[in-house]
Amino acid sequence: MPHPQSFVLDANREPGERWRAVYACRSSQSRGRLIEEPGSATRNHFQRDRDRIIHSTAFRRLKHKTQVFVSHEGDHYRTRLTHTIEVAQIARALARALGLDEDLAEALALAHDLGHTPFGHTGEDALDACMRDYGGFDHNAQTLRIVTRLERRYADFDGLNLSWEALEGLVKHNGPLLTPDGQPTERYAETGIPMAIVEYQERQDLWLDSHASAEAQAAALADDIAYNAHDIDDGLRAGLFELSDLRAVPFLAELLDEIERLHPGLEKGRATNELVRRVITRFVEDVIGRSEALIAALAPADADAVRRAGAPVVAFSEAIQKADREIKAFLYPNMYRHPRVAVIRQRAADVVRDLFTRFSATPQVMPDDWGAGAAELDEARKARRIADYIAGMTDWYALDEHRRLFDATPALR
Template identity: 55%
Template sequence: MSETAPYASKPEQSLGRLFGTGPSPTRSEFQRDRDRIIHSTAFRRLQHKTQVFLQHGGHFRNRLTHTLEVSQMARSIARALMLNEDLAEAVALSHDLGHTPFGHAGERALHLAMARYGGFDHNMQAIRVVTLLENRYAEHDGLNLTWETLEGILKHNGPMIDADGRPFGSYAREGLPSGIHDIQAVADLRLASFASLEAQAAAIADDVAYNAHDIDDALRAGLLALTDLLDVPMAGPIVREVRQLYPDVAPKRQAHEVQRRMITRSIEDVIRTTSANIAEAGVTSVEAVRNAGRTLVSFSPEMAQAEQGLKRFLLERVYRHETVMRPVRQSEAVVGDLFERYMTSRDLPGRWGDSARAAADDAALARVVADFIAGMTDPYALDEYERLFDARPEFR
C-alpha cells in the first residue's frame, strides 16, 4: 500500500482485538478485518435485503450492491487523502450489516415493536453482528475485529455522547441504543470522540452513493424522468449539461452520464473540502482527528446545501411515492406481525428457538427475536410469514 498521511490510521498501531491472533505474513490488521467481513454470513445476506425498491430483480440496488458502491467510493476518498484504504473499506463493507429485511421500513417496524425493550438501532445491530451473532469461529463468537473497525462501525456518523455524557446528535431525542455499554471490545470505544477519517470517509461515501443510485433506480422504475430533475439542486445543472452534450443519445445513456457526473463531482468536492478542513484544523495524528471537535470529512457548504435540497426532492418524489409506499406498508406489517407471533409463541426455528425458550424475561426474549428478524433476508421473512400465518404478501 502507498504511504499514508500522519493523520491516517496505522494498522501497526492498532489497539488490537479482544481475542489475540498471531501476525499475518501477508495482510495488515485492517486487511484481515475486511476479509473477515466479506466472508461473513451477514455480508452474504445483504444480497437479498432491500435498499429502497422492494421488487427484487429489475437491476434495482439491494443492500449488497449499495455496500459495494459505498466501499469503492470510500476507498477513492481515502486514497486521495492518503488515508488507510483498507480501514475505510472495512467500515464501508460493514456499515449495513445490522439492517433488517425490507430496508428502512423493516427498521422502523422493528424499532416500534422494540420500543418497550430499548428500541432497535441498525448501527448498534451491526456491532452485535460482528461481536456476538456471527458464530463461525471455533474460539469465539463474532468476527473479532480490531478496535478501530469497531469504532468506525459504531461512530462513523459522529460521537454518540457529548463531553458531559449526554446523548448527542441523532441520539439526543431517544437516548442511546440498548446494549451500548455492553459491547465487548479490547478497549473503551470512547463514545464522545469522533471516529477516524477513514470512518468519516465511509459515512460520506454512503451519502454520495444514496444520492446517485436512488436517482438511477427511480429513473429505471419510471418514477422520474430526466426532465423532472432540471430544477433540482445538485442534479439539475448536470442534467442540462448532459442533455446539451448528448441530445440524441437514449435516455438510459443520458441517465448514466448524469449519475457518473454526480458521483465524480460529489467526491471531488469532498476531497477538496476535507483537505482544507484538515489543514485548518492542523491535525497531525489520528488522535488529533478524534479530538478535533468536528467532522473533518465533509461537503463544501454549497454542495451540502445542494445535497440537502436533492434529498428533500427524493423524499417527496421517490421515497413517498405510492409505488414505493404500498409495499413499504406491507413490509412493516410483516415485520410487526412476525415480532408479535414470536413473542407470544417463542416459535423460532433452530438455535433461535432454543435461545427464545431459555430467555429469562420478556426483555431478553425481545432481543432474541429482534436479532433473529434483523438477520432475515426479504425472501426468508416472507417464508416465515407464510409458515406462521398461511399467507404470503405480494409486493406490487
C-alpha cells in the same frame, strides 16, 4: 493535495502497508482486538478486518436485502450488497486521494449496513416500533452486535473480533454518540444510547465522545454519495419520476444542461448514466477539495488529533451540502413516499410486525438455534433474541417464514 512531508512510511510497517499521511490510521499502531490473536504473515490488522467482513454470513445476506424497492420489482435495482460495493469503491477513492488507509476505509464501508433488517428502512422502522418497550432497534447498534456477538465462525470467540479502529468507525458512523460532558448527542437525546453499544462499551472503550477516524468519516460520506446517485438511478428506472422532474433541483438541472449541451438528444438510459456518473464525480471531487482544506487548517499530527478535532475533517463544502439536502428533499416525496412504494412499505411492515408478534407468543416456532430456551428468557431478552432473528432475515426468507406461519402473505409488488 496534502504536502509530501505529511506522508510517512513506518519502518516497522506490517505486510501490505503503504505510504500514509501522518493523520491516517496505521495498522502497525492499532489499539488491537478485544481478544488477542497471533499476527498474520501476509495481512495487516485492517486487511484481516476487511476479509472477515466479506466472509461473514451477514455480508452474504446483503444480496437479498432491499434498499428501497423489494427485489421482486426487478433485477436492476440496488440491493444492500450492490449498494455496499458502490460505497466501498467510493470510500477507497476518497481514502486514496487523502492519504488515508484504504483497507480500513473499505472494511468500514463493507460492514456499515450489516445490521439492516429485511425490506430496507421500512423493516427497521417496523422492528423499532415492535422493540419500543425493550430499547428499540438501531441498525448501527445491530451491526455492532453482529460483529461482536452474533457471527459464530471462530472456535475462540463470538463475532469477528475486529480491530478497535474498525469497531470505533462502525459505532460512530454518524458521529459521536456522547457530548464532551458525557450526555447523549442530539441523535440519542430522547432514546438514549442503544443498549448493545452501552454493553460493549463496558468491555472496550470506543471513545464515544469523539469523532471517528478520517477513514470512518470517508466511509460515511461515501454512503451518502452512493445513496444519492443510486436512488436517482433506481427512481428513474422504476418510472417514479422523469429526468425533466429532476430539474427542480438546481444542482441536477445544471448537470442535465451540461449533458444536453455535450450530447444533444441523448436517449434516456444513457442520459441517466451520464447524470449518475456526474453526481458521483462532483460529490467526490468536492469532498477531496474540502477535506484537504480542513486537514491543512487543522494540521493533525496523528489519527487521534483527527478524533479530537471537534468537527469532521472529511466533509462536503457548503455548496454540496446544499445540493445534498435538495436532492434528498426531492427524493423523499417522489421516491421514498411515492404511492407505489408506500403500498409496498405498508405490506412489508405488516410482515415484520406479524413475525414479531407470532415469535413473541410462541418463540418455539423459531428454528432451534433461536427458539431453544427462548420461552424461559425474561421479556426483554426474549424480544432482543427475536429482533436478532428477524433483523438477520433476507427479504425472501422473511416472506418464506411468513408463509410458513400464516395463511396469507402479502404480495410485495
